Amino acid sequence: MASLSNASPTHNQSFLFDQMPLLDLFFSGLGPATSPAWSLLTGGPSIYSRAVCIGGLLLLFGKHASEYLGTLLETYFSSKIEVPYTDEAYDMHIFWVYSQPFARSARTSLARIDLKSSAEPRSHAEKKSLHYSPCNGRSYFWYKCRLFVFNRQRTLGALGNTRVEACVSYFGRNPAVLRELFNECRRFYLESVKNKTCVFEHQGDMWKASKSMAKREMSTVIIDKKLKDMLLDDVSEFLDPKTRTWYTRRGLPYQRGYLLHGPPGTGKSSLCLSIAGHFDLDVYVLTMSSLNNHSLKSLFAELPQHCIVLTEDVDATAVHRKLDGSADASPIAGQNGPGDKKVSLSTLLNVLDGLASSEGRLLIMTTNHIERLDPALIRPGRVDIKLELYLADEDMINQLFYFVYSTPPKSNVRGDESERNVYQAGEERAGEECKLLPLAQEFVAKVLKLEFSPAEILSFLLANKHSPHHAIANVAVWMEKLQGERTKLTRTLWALDDDDD
Numbered sequence: 001m002a003s004l005s006n007a008s009p010t011h012n013q014s015f016l017f018d019q020m021p022l023l024d025l026f027f028s029g030l031g032p033a034t035s036p037a038w039s040l041l042t043g044g045p046s047i048y049s050r051a052v053c054i055g056g057l058l059l060l061f062g063k064h065a066s067e068y069l070g071t072l073l074e075t076y077f078s079s080k081i082e083v084p085y086t087d088e089a090y091d092m093h094i095f096w097v098y099s100q101p102f103a104r105s106a107r108t109s110l111a112r113i114d115l116k117s118s119a120e121p122r123s124h125a126e127k128k129s130l131h132y133s134p135c136n137g138r139s140y141f142w143y144k145c146r147l148f149v150f151n152r153q154r155t156l157g158a159l160g161n162t163r164v165e166a167c168v169s170y171f172g173r174n175p176a177v178l179r180e181l182f183n184e185c186r187r188f189y190l191e192s193v194k195n196k197t198c199v200f201e202h203q204g205d206m207w208k209a210s211k212s213m214a215k216r217e218m219s220t221v222i223i224d225k226k227l228k229d230m231l232l233d234d235v236s237e238f239l240d241p242k243t244r245t246w247y248t249r250r251g252l253p254y255q256r257g258y259l260l261h262g263p264p265g266t267g268k269s270s271l272c273l274s275i276a277g278h279f280d281l282d283v284y285v286l287t288m289s290s291l292n293n294h295s296l297k298s299l300f301a302e303l304p305q306h307c308i309v310l311t312e313d314v315d316a317t318a319v320h321r322k323l324d325g326s327a328d329a330s331p332i333a334g335q336n337g338p339g340d341k342k343v344s345l346s347t348l349l350n351v352l353d354g355l356a357s358s359e360g361r362l363l364i365m366t367t368n369h370i371e372r373l374d375p376a377l378i379r380p381g382r383v384d385i386k387l388e389l390y391l392a393d394e395d396m397i398n399q400l401f402y403f404v405y406s407t408p409p410k411s412n413v414r415g416d417e418s419e420r421n422v423y424q425a426g427e428e429r430a431g432e433e434c435k436l437l438p439l440a441q442e443f444v445a446k447v448l449k450l451e452f453s454p455a456e457i458l459s460f461l462l463a464n465k466h467s468p469h470h471a472i473a474n475v476a477v478w479m480e481k482l483q484g485e486r487t488k489l490t491r492t493l494w495a496l497d498d499d500d501d
């Protein structure tokens, strides 16, 4: 500045104007704002206005310079990993972020009611606890003595849908450091979903993890033992790596389809979840009514290897066959409005044939009305095994009774527990079963066979879970009531049918 003030005004001006294009070169938006201030600075009336101008210029320069330096650092001196919202890697990373102290101290956060909190509220005042997560902005954190930046942005997409983007960067050029962090997130996430079945649902054309639930033990689904064993053997053989090679060598699409059919409440969905739990597979739930041809194809193309695709109540799906008998290729109008496009049968059949599908997927379709399904949909190759689940027979009623009243075996007997304890537990269970035997026989004798679903019987037993004697005493009244309700419902449906005619 000293040299500037000593120089003559004309020399000053020419020097300063010489600098202007240089500044513009580095900070492109600066020129229009600085030129009036520049002329004021060089030809202004008083020292005060010059001081104000210099202050303003410094501020402006400082802002641009810091942004510029930030971009420069990010481009040349930092590493970054972006995480797409619809990928499970996003859930992995966010799950880890939520557990970190920096997430709780983020200056911009999103507040939500904590629906996933496992802590039982002990009083009214403890209900509806809040959960905060960093959003729309940067949060800085240290990991293994290095400074990282977590950046999450929520933006409104062109169609009005919210898009979330997240990335993590750190000041250093070695991407291995970031991958180490992501591996840590992965381990943390896997630990949290251990012994759980992850369920994915679709959001538009992409899959998104919707919940993880405790694995359902195969023993908790009460169906004919032979059917259960046959199903387990079949899935087990399919998942064997040798089977994959076998399929590949013969050029066959490595995938398998099952149809579970039977009356409501016979355990179709439960069986699907327990298969997922038994073989440690994730479940991808397809809700056909909210899909169109394009999204169905994209979703099948996005399936991971080895997973279960579950399509519940597939008879309710709006897939049609043309009058000439061919599969309808054009999307048909849906239930929600004339413009609503739905899945056509031909697209569904093509997708099931596996051209766009991933390797190793198990498709499980469930229906209450197999007779309503298009034969092409369930022909061998698309559906390899059809399994009928029945209303409760004598054996199932007996199993349901024990299921409710006997103490379940401890699934995890720790290694350090003495054999004596295990023996004792076995003795106790045998004693308990002896006591339950006459009660179970009495209950089985009273319940009508092949009349009630396992879900209905289970619901009745659960209402009497503290006393098998109560259950035995009340079962006749319960059956009468249920049958009365059914008759009433059937009459109403008939009346509605008559009105339609």
Ligand SMILES: Nc1ncnc2c1ncn2[C@@H]1O[C@H](COP(=O)(O)OP(=O)(O)OP(=O)(O)O)[C@@H](O)[C@H]1O
Residues within 6 Å of the ligand: 220, 221, 222, 223, 262, 263, 264, 265, 266, 267, 268, 269, 270, 271, 366, 367, 368, 454, 455, 456, 458
């Ligand atoms: N065979 C069974 N063994 C054990 N529990 C069963 C069985 N069937 C039904 N349940 C219980 O009844 C409830 C409903 O079962 P689930 O949803 O599996 O039946 P579903 O056949 O899929 O019924 P829907 O056809 O109406 O979808 C669940 O809570 C499940 O635990």
